[in-house]
Amino acid sequence: MSIKKITLTIALGTLISAASVGAMAGGMGFDQAGTQWLKNVNTTQSTVTRAEVKNEVIMARQQGTLNISNTTYPVVAQSSAVPRSRSAVRSEAIQSVKNGQVSDLYTGG
Numbered sequence: 001m002s003i004k005k006i007t008l009t010i011a012l013g014t015l016i017s018a019a020s021v022g023a024m025a026g027g028m029g030f031d032q033a034g035t036q037w038l039k040n041v042n043t044t045q046s047t048v049t050r051a052e053v054k055n056e057v058i059m060a061r062q063q064g065t066l067n068i069s070n071t072t073y074p075v076v077a078q079s080s081a082v083p084r085s086r087s088a089v090r091s092e093a094i095q096s097v098k099n100g101q102v103s104d105l106y107t108g109g
Contacts, residue, residue: 048056060066084092096102 057066
């Protein structure tokens with residue numbers, strides 16, 4: 001069998017396989033509109049405006065009745081490490097390479 005016939009046979013087999021998979025997927029009963037994933041959401045109109053809600057939040061903060069406060073978010077972590085200069089860190093890295101303690105995560109030069 002020649003290379004041309006082998007290639008043609010493989011291509012024909014791939015085409016037939018793809019066609020059969022497409023035919024099977026077409027008959028699997030998927031909802032064409034995709035509405036099976038949507039939730040029923042209550043869409044009633046609001047009785048207050050955006051400005052009124054903002055004013056309510058401001059008043060609740062002033063009165064201390066607002067349960068949620070994002071004034072401390074995000075939490076800033078304090079470092080307990082002793083600050084070092086760039087040259088000190090660089091010389092430490094060079095020394096660790098000389099000692100054979102090389103990290104696979106280090107990508108610097």
